[in-house]
Amino acid sequence: xxxxxxxxxxxxxxxxxxxxxxxxxxxxxxxxxxxxxxxxxxxxxxxxxxxxxxxxxxxxxxxxxxxxxxxxxxxxxxxxxxxxxxxxxxxxxxxxxxxxxxxxxxxxxxxxxxxxxxxxxxxxxxxxxxxxxxxxxxxxxxxxxxxxxxxxxxxxxxxxxxxxxxxxxxxxxxxxxxxxxxxxxxxxxxxxxxxxxxxxxxxxxxxxxxxxxxxxxxxxxxxxxxxxxxxxxxxxxxxxxxxxxxxxxxxxxxxxxxxxxxxxxxxxxxxxxxxxxxxxxxxxxxxxxxxxxxxxxxxxxxxxxxxxxxxxxxxxxxxxxxxxxxxxxxxxxxxxxxxxxxxxxxxxxxxxxxxxxxxxxxxxxxxxxxxxxxxxxxxxxxxxxxxxxxxxxxxxxxxxxxxxxxxxxxxxxxxxxxxxxxxxxxxxxxxxxxxxxxxxxxxxxxxxxxxxxxxxxxxxxxxxxxxxxxxxxxxxxxxxxxxxxxxxxxxxxxxxxxxxxxxxxxxxxxxxxxxxxxxxxxxxxxxxxxxxxxxxxxxxxxxxxxxxxxxxxxxxxxxxxxxxxxxxxxxxxxxxxxxxxxxxxxxxxxxxxxxxxxxxxxxxxxxxxxxxxxxxxxxx
Amino acid sequence: xxxxxxxxxxxxxxxxxxxxxxxxxxxxxxxxxxxxxxxxxxxxxxxxxxxxxxxxxxxxxxxxxxxxxxxxxxxxxxxxxxxxxxxxxxxxxxxxxxxxxxxxxxxxxxxxxxxxxxxxxxxxxxxxxxxxxxxxxxxxxxxxxxxxxxxxxxxxxxx
Numbered sequence: 001x002x003x004x005x006x007x008x009x010x011x012x013x014x015x016x017x018x019x020x021x022x023x024x025x026x027x028x029x030x031x032x033x034x035x036x037x038x039x040x041x042x043x044x045x046x047x048x049x050x051x052x053x054x055x056x057x058x059x060x061x062x063x064x065x066x067x068x069x070x071x072x073x074x075x076x077x078x079x080x081x082x083x084x085x086x087x088x089x090x091x092x093x094x095x096x097x098x099x100x101x102x103x104x105x106x107x108x109x110x111x112x113x114x115x116x117x118x119x120x121x122x123x124x125x126x127x128x129x130x131x132x133x134x135x136x137x138x139x140x141x142x143x144x145x146x147x148x149x150x151x152x153x154x155x156x157x158x159x160x161x162x163x164x165x166x167x168x169x170x171x172x173x174x175x176x177x178x179x180x181x182x183x184x185x186x187x188x189x190x191x192x193x194x195x196x197x198x199x200x201x202x203x204x205x206x207x208x209x210x211x212x213x214x215x216x217x218x219x220x221x222x223x224x225x226x227x228x229x230x231x232x233x234x235x236x237x238x239x240x241x242x243x244x245x246x247x248x249x250x251x252x253x254x255x256x257x258x259x260x261x262x263x264x265x266x267x268x269x270x271x272x273x274x275x276x277x278x279x280x281x282x283x284x285x286x287x288x289x290x291x292x293x294x295x296x297x298x299x300x301x302x303x304x305x306x307x308x309x310x311x312x313x314x315x316x317x318x319x320x321x322x323x324x325x326x327x328x329x330x331x332x333x334x335x336x337x338x339x340x341x342x343x344x345x346x347x348x349x350x351x352x353x354x355x356x357x358x359x360x361x362x363x364x365x366x367x368x369x370x371x372x373x374x375x376x377x378x379x380x381x382x383x384x385x386x387x388x389x390x391x392x393x394x395x396x397x398x399x400x401x402x403x404x405x406x407x408x409x410x411x412x413x414x415x416x417x418x419x420x421x422x423x424x425x426x427x428x429x430x431x432x433x434x435x436x437x438x439x440x441x442x443x444x445x446x447x448x449x450x451x452x453x454x455x456x457x458x459x460x461x462x463x464x465x466x467x468x469x470x471x472x473x474x475x476x477x478x479x480x481x482x483x484x485x486x487x488x489x490x491x492x493x494x495x496x497x498x499x500x501x502x503x504x505x506x507x508x509x510x511x512x513x514x515x516x517x518x519x520x521x522x523x524x525x526x527x528x529x530x531x532x533x534x535x536x537x538x539x540x541x542x543x544x545x546x547x548x549x550x551x552x553x554x555x556x557x558x559x560x561x562x563x564x565x566x567x568x569x570x571x572x573x574x575x576x577x578x579x580x581x582x583x584x585x586x587x588x589x590x591x592x593x594x595x596x597x598x599x600x601x602x603x604x605x606x607x608x609x610x611x612x613x614x615x616x617x618x619x620x
Numbered sequence: 621x622x623x624x625x626x627x628x629x630x631x632x633x634x635x636x637x638x639x640x641x642x643x644x645x646x647x648x649x650x651x652x653x654x655x656x657x658x659x660x661x662x663x664x665x666x667x668x669x670x671x672x673x674x675x676x677x678x679x680x681x682x683x684x685x686x687x688x689x690x691x692x693x694x695x696x697x698x699x700x701x702x703x704x705x706x707x708x709x710x711x712x713x714x715x716x717x718x719x720x721x722x723x724x725x726x727x728x729x730x731x732x733x734x735x736x737x738x739x740x741x742x743x744x745x746x747x748x749x750x751x752x753x754x755x756x757x758x759x760x761x762x763x764x765x766x767x768x769x770x771x772x773x774x775x776x777x778x779x
Binding site: 003004005006007008010011015018019020022023024026027028029031032033034035036037038040041069 | 709710713714716717720732733735736739740741742743744747748751752753754755756757762765766768769
């Protein structure tokens with residue numbers, strides 16, 4: 001009836017697998033391939049390289065089953081922040097003859113994805129009942145090591161039950177290990193010693209919140225993997241000190257990337273690295289005790305440096321950046337956050353010395369004023385991205401120079417730059433016509449005039465964000481609608497002068513829109529939503545919380561046509577009722593997240609869509 | 621020493637194609653063969669490649685002989701995309717196999733990537749539709765596979 005199978009009769013296994021590998025590791029694509037037919041299922045499982053799983057909830061068992069299923073794993077990420085409420089197959093199996101325990105498990109299939117993923121590293125909260133769950137242990141790692149002999153990267157995040165023994169067994173079995181990422185684990189030096197001994201292709205070590213690790217472990221990596229180590233990251237590991245860095249400087253001459261966030265590191269450590277690692281390309285420092293002495297040495301010795309990131313109240317002064325400007329001629333990316341002691345001199349020196357500069361971020365460095373940025377505008381013609389955050393002292397003339405001199409600018413971010421006004425934005429628009437991304441937040445002097453200029457000049461704009469710039473209104477959006485047909489991301493949250501006219505203009509002029517945030521735009525109503533429905537059929541995400549005028553009718557129009565919608569936030573919308581919520585759920589087959597008040601979710605809706613609902617609990 | 625001779629190739633359906641030496645040696649197999657035998661008058665038989673496909677392979681190789689030196693990378697990419705764009709599935713797959721058989725590395729990559737592109741972002745039923753694949757999984761088996769797919773998260777948790 002349908003004709004002969006075109007592919008399975010022609011293409012042998014190895015080439016089929018090769019084609020899967022060209023899918024860029026996208027899970028969704030691989031999952032689809034696994035469902036096509038028996039042969040594809042088996043080939044896909046045999047060739048999947050990457051897996052990312054929650055580490056809690058009986059996962060030692062999971063590992064055993066996983067390594068039987070996926071026989072060629074190379075990149076394994078175990079993250080205890082992902083709580084797996086999925087019911088893993090309770091019996092061992094090969095292929096898909098799996099006896100699913102779904103029928104006996106508690107909860108319906110929709111609770112399978114009861115995942116809480118909002119933890120940030122520093123503020124990790126352990127839920128009471130999670131403590132009861134069994135989590136990944138050394139046994140599981142042992143099984144993993146044996147099952148993945150070609151393992152290249154292992155990432156263990158907050159796997160609190162794993163110790164050195166587990167890592168030792170992985171190191172012994174997985175001699176091709178190249179990268180190890182340990183965050184919040186109690187693994188000790190013994191584990192790293194084993195890696196240093198057995199894994200002679202090891203390139204990349206990242207340690208964060210590893211209280212059990214001391215210098216001994218890092219030194220053994222430096223010595224054992226000195227010839228291959230390319231990247232080292234150490235953050236919040238109090239027992240790792242300058243001694244480790246001295247060893248790195250002495251043995252790891254091919255090191256390219258170093259990330260240090262530590263109070264235990266001083267000048268002597270960084271100096272040792274600067275002296276020993278002349279191939280250093282990427283340096284990120286958040287170390288309160290490091291001073292000009294060390295950074296000047298970096299400027300003098302690390303001549304291949306391409307990226308430099310300096311964070312947080314450090315004791316550096318202009319001397320350091322002058323040295324960098326003199327020495328690091330290959331510098332592309334510079335990021336300065338909360339560097340209080342840096343003045344305009346620093347940026348002048350960088351501007352003159354680093355003509356290859358493409359990205360600059362200045363965040364909260366209150367002693368950098370207009371002159372510094374002017375210098376950048378005058379000399380760094382290759383600049384493609386400029387980020388200025390909390391720079392109240394930088395004025396319009398800085399952006400005039402950028403508009404004149406940086407014609408290749410593609411992205412501009414301005415946050416809390418209260419001295420920047422429409423004139424500056426107009427200049428940028430006229431001079432930087434390749435602008436793709438403009439983010440302006442809480443710059444209260446920027447209004448319609450500036451954005452109208454953007455609409456008239458920046459045809460290639462993809463991503464526009466104007467959050468809480470309360471002077472911006474419909475006229476700005478009309479200009480954008482007329483001039484920026486490629487826009488796919490728009491955020492006007494907090495621009496309360498924006499109303500239906502503006503939204504309608506966007507929906508007519510920007511058909512490629514996929515992400516829209518109109519939250520706190522209290523003048524937007526059903527007309528705007530209806531226009532969006534008509535014009536923006538590719539819409540994937542909409543945030544309309546606090547839009548007090550919208551009703552179920554508007555929502556109905558929207559979802560009637562925007563069927564690709566994946567996320568919808570609509571809390572504090574008083575005229576949206578349970579009916580509206582139900583309409584969203586039923587019309588949008590791809591919906592993955594709905595944020596709404598708990599009391600607007602009927603039991604029926606909850607049954608249908610528990611896995612996508614994020615419910616806000618309010619007191620009535 | 622650049623050889624100026626012509627090379628004769630015979631497709632599986634006995635059609636003869638004449639190409640420049642430089643074009644022919646883009647195929648590893650032909651490169652090796654010609655290295656042993658030198659330029660001869662007799663046609664090299666390619667049993668696995670039909671005339672229709674061989675014609676396309678030759679088109680590709682003729683363009684690419686000079687591509688790296690005289691044409692910009694961007695233009696070459698565009699040409700490549702045009703080359704594969706309108707191929708029907710059967711032709712694409714035959715071309716992939718021919719590239720494999722003849723050892724033409726960049727054509728292999730191009731056709732493999734194109735197959736992947738045609739699979740990308742599609743649901744299983746769409747993929748089956750494209751290649752006429754018969755679904756030999758029972759509904760229970762499908763459900764179990766979906767179950768397995770769900771264990772392994774791929775989305776990164778941002779810190």
